[in-house]
Amino acid sequence: MWYRTYRPQTISELNLPASREALGRIRDGGSFSHAYLFAGPKGTGKTSSARILAKVLNCEKNEKFVKKVLTSTDHKAGHAFVEPCGVCPQCLAITKGNSFCVTELDAASNRGIDDIRALRERVYLAPSDGLVSVYIIDEVHMLTTEAFNALLKVLEEPPAHVVFVLATTELHKVPETIISRCVFVQFQRALPEHIVSALQNIMNVEHITAGESVLMDIAKRAEGSFRDAVKLLEQVAQGKTKIGVDDLKNSGGADSTVAKQLIDAVIKHDARAVSTVFQTAQHNDTNLSYVQKMVLAMAHEEMVRAVEHKMVEKSRVYQHILAMLNVAPDALLPFPHLPFELACLSLCLEGGGGERITEEEEEHEHGEKPREKSPTPTSTPTLASPSPTVEPTPKQTEEPLTGSLNFEVLQLNWPIVLKAIKQTNATVEALLRATRPMETNGSAVTIEVFYPFHKEQLEQEKHRHILEKVIRETCGVGKATLKFVLGKKKPKEPVVEKKEEDAKLVQAAEEVFAG
Ligand SMILES: [Zn+2]
Known part of the structure; x- marks a missing residue:
């Protein structure tokens, strides 16, 4: 692995100017603090920097300076530290990851009070090796409140030979009391x-x-x-x-393989496969932002190809996938890409994938051998996975793009129409939510509106134009002409059905996550 082999080994080798300068100040100042907080996005060199700091403080070349810091009243070496030599026993052990001077704790999996208590007991023991014991606590924001309080006690009275490096990708979750005890170093995304x-x-x-x-x-x-x-x-x-x-x-790299697996799983409505892809991706530290982009690019490519070949059904499926998977990550969630994962899962559920999971799980619980996966009939058409080498052949049965608009097709696709419109104009979408398609006749579409104001708005040329375009694209017809009529009273919204649908989705997601 090159990223391990070519990890920077000295302060001057650090790639980011900001962290290079911050650690350079420690080196040149010839003194150190007992707690540092390294904050910034993943992959920006926080733990690499912490290990380099550990080497600086334990390298043979700095031994006499560090001893001076530990024994003098002003805690200063009176001399700059030098870069770690990389060849003394301490440097080698730290590089190899088997030094007793460096303890790394992943707070994501050791987040409780007992973990920090155990750490505290070790901290007060004299170092068995080297001069300075460096404790790196990665993802420190994951600690529980009790664990933070226990850590705070250590930070308030740290033993002279101990340096803490707390690393976090989510600074806002670290208590102010902890931050104020640390020398803060901000790691930026690299340019x-x-x-x-x-x-x-x-x-x-x-x-x-x-x-x-x-x-x-x-x-x-x-x-x-x-x-x-x-x-x-x-x-x-x-x-x-x-x-x-x-x-x-x-x-395309490994990320494109992940993207391909994901879109295959979505097309097959295989929720379990989707879940596995995400778990593996998380484990391998895959760049999910990039995977999402690739999935959208692949779906877009398939959609364009389907439109070119007048494959209405296929183009509709990919339009739907594009609309559903166009969700932004949420940095406040424990897994920022959860919205993307949920969107993939809900696409599976639409095809009956949710029921299939439940059945399989029940069988599993009753100790029966899970049966062979067989293709399940689905309400949404299941397609062959996208492959750049196999050119899809247009089906004879499919409607050409110039055909007339079927009312059932419009009704079925109405939620997708709304979703697609929301992307371009949220106002039109909001207005349309209070309407319903009434009938189609050839390319003419009649939509029932319940308020005169809504009718006026929707009849505006620019709004009508957007809606006609989206209907054409979503329903795969060459022409759509809109007519709005004023209805008698507003229809009741199908609240119950919606709730049931949501509950079903949540339940399926829970089952997948629990599995
Ligand atoms: Zn050395």
Whole structure:
């Protein structure tokens, strides 16, 4: 793994100027604090920096300076520290990850009071090896309130030989009392040019060449994460001495494999497979933002192809997928990509995937062997998975795009029409929610409106134009002409059905997550 091999080993090798300068100040100042808080997005070098700091404080070359800090009254070496040598026993042990001077705790899985109590007992023991014991607590925001309080007690009276490095991707979840006890270092997403220069260094060692534009493309795909950029470079560079634009385009990397698996699972309405893909992606630290982009790009490509071949059903399925999966990540959630995951799962459920899971689970609970998966008849058409090599052949039975608009098709697709309109004009969508399609006749569509004001608004040329366009695209017809009529009274909204549908979705999601 290149991202391990080429991890920066000294402060001056750190890729981000901000962290390089912050750690440079510790090195040049010849003194250190007992607690640091490194905050910033994943893959920006927080734990690498913490390990380098541990090396600086334990390297043989700094031994006499660090001893001076530990024994003098002003806690200063009176001399700058030097960069870790990388070859003394302490440096080597830290690089290999088996030094007794460095303890790494992942607060995501050790978040309770007992974990911190155990840590506290160790902290007050004299170091068995080296001069300074460095405790790295990763994802520190995951600690429970009690655990934070226990940690705070240690931070208030830290033993002289101990340095804490708390790392977090979500600073807003770290209590103010903790933050105020730490020297704060902000890690930023790397700029593409910083990533390009880091990649260039690796390629020099590996004797690989690549055009500037290729490296820039990799840097942009990595979205500010050195780790993702180096991973992608390694995939693309496999067995090559020169990387061209096409290599990058063709490889797509591991993320595109994940995207492909995901869209396959969605098309097959296989909720369990969707869940597995997400779990694996999380475990492998896959860039899910990029996966989502690729899934949308693949679905879009399939939709365009379907429209070109006048495959109405197929184009409709992919339009629906595009509308459903166009959701933004939520940084406040424990898994920011949960909305994307839920959207994928709800697409599976639409095809009856939810029921299938329940049946299988029941069988499993009763100790029966899960039966072979057989294709389940679904309400939404199931399609062959997208494949760039197999050109889809247009079905004879499918309606050509110029055909007349079927009322049932319009009714079925009405929620999709609304969703698609919401993307371009939220006002029109809001107005349409209080209407209902009444009838179609050839390309003419009559829509019942219940308030004169709504009718006026919807009849405006620009609004009518948007709606006609979306209906044409969603229902796969060449022409749609709208007519609005004023209805007698507002229809009751199908509240009960909606709630049942939601409950069904929540239940299915719970079952999948529990499994
Ligand atoms: Zn050393």
